[in-house]
Amino acid sequence: MKALIVPSKGSGYELRDVEEPKRMPGELKIRVLRAALCYRDLLQLAGFYPRMKYPVILGHEVVGEVVESDGMFRKGEKVVSTLYAFDGICRFCKEGDEAHCVNKLGYSEELDGFFAQYAILKSESAVRVPENASDEEAVVAPCVTGMILSGLRRAGLKHGESVLVTGAGGGVGIHAVQVASALGARVIGVTSDEAKVDKIAKFCSSVVVGPKFAEKVKKEEGEVDVVIDTVGTPTLEDSLKSLRAGGRLLQVGNVEPTTKYELRLGYVILKDLQVIGHASANRKDVQDAMELSAQGKVRAVIAGTYKLEETSSAFAALKSRERVGKVLFSP
Ligand SMILES: [Zn+2]
Ligand SMILES: [Zn+2]
Structure with missing residues (x-):
């Protein structure tokens, strides 16, 4: 599959052909439908995130279709991911405040991200997309x-x-x-x-x-x-x-x-x-935001959608001051 990889700190990105990722127990494999670009990607490319593993697949905003799971999700179901994986057992997780989990791991940081054709999520990170929310409305829910x-x-x-x-x-x-x-x-x-x-x-x-x-x-x-x-x-x-x-x-x-x-x-x-x-969202916030979209109250405003092969145009669009709305990949 194609994936946008950051090989080492401050090295920029490379579009590479890599093996499809393998799912472990407790994880989901998704086919990426849309992934969104964000200023955080530019900061990660600039090396500002000290916990990033290398090489890493860039991108932390995604909506995808379930390809394989443990059974918590049906094949073909659409899900988005929180920006991080969490342990589910610390005092913050127990209060539904997973965003402040003491053991949280970020996608596109300690875990591979989503600028790729397929991706792996921890099952707990996945939030179901409601019937009436579009892929665009779903992909902007976790980070926007x-x-x-x-x-x-x-x-x-x-x-x-x-x-x-x-x-x-x-x-x-x-x-x-x-x-x-x-x-x-x-x-x-x-x-x-x-x-x-x-x-x-x-x-x-x-x-x-x-x-x-x-x-x-x-x-x-x-x-x-x-x-x-x-x-x-x-x-x-x-x-x-x-x-x-x-x-x-x-x-x-x-x-x-x-x-x-x-x-x-x-x-x-x-x-x-x-x-x-403020920067974060819990699962409930992501779910509720998608519900607002499903009810027609919050529409996704998209400045442009690009293929992974058009990465430089996508980043140029992200940096453009004339842009209104989010920039997406459709891998
Ligand atoms: Zn973001
Ligand atoms: Zn926790």
Whole structure:
């Protein structure tokens, strides 16, 4: 089969013909239907992930069809995978918080990932795709829609609250606005790109343009309850300024580990702000996010779908600032 392999730290990737992976007890073999690209892939290629085994198959977002299993799943059933395998026995797993498992192993890190024609999952990592969710809606659930749903749960979002999303035209942002809206929030999308406004406006109550947006938002919409910042340092100052006293900041970008930001502690403390760093999703979040899609409340927005042989075009699309939505492989 074809697989996108990172041979060693910082070596870049190679498309190779390799043996199909063999399933062990407790594992599933899937045929990959769609795999999604993510900034995390770029960071892994740059060598920022210290626990990566080499060589490793890149890619951590997948939907596939079961080819072989222990019997927990039927052949042909569609599943997505959580971003990690977990032990199921630690105190976090027992509380349904598998994302914080003390023995978790990441796909595309300690375990092979999904930029390949076939892949192996631990059976516990697999979450069934509901009947009415498409492959595209399923593949964005573990790292995008389910991750945002999980984050809004951690932020304690209530029905009727306001949510501002920065980078609303990006791969995460265009889905974040929909998830917040599906939970009953009034959603304000922020983008620095005028050309993306129409696409974002379909999913939001209003759209604000510009890297500086706090004053405009406060004047037109009032201070907001929650900000989902998918951008990072360019927007963080205005994200904090847009929040009401007691507001919550869900910081999901930028994950580049050397990025720094000087936080004015007095501002955060005296305004009673919560700053929540967030990247993960539990199985239940992934399942519930796919249910929202099955109900037509959260649609996948796809910028392009590529073959594994078109990897350089796919990565160029991932890096493109004009892109709206996620970039996929169809191996
Ligand atoms: Zn991802
Ligand atoms: Zn555990």
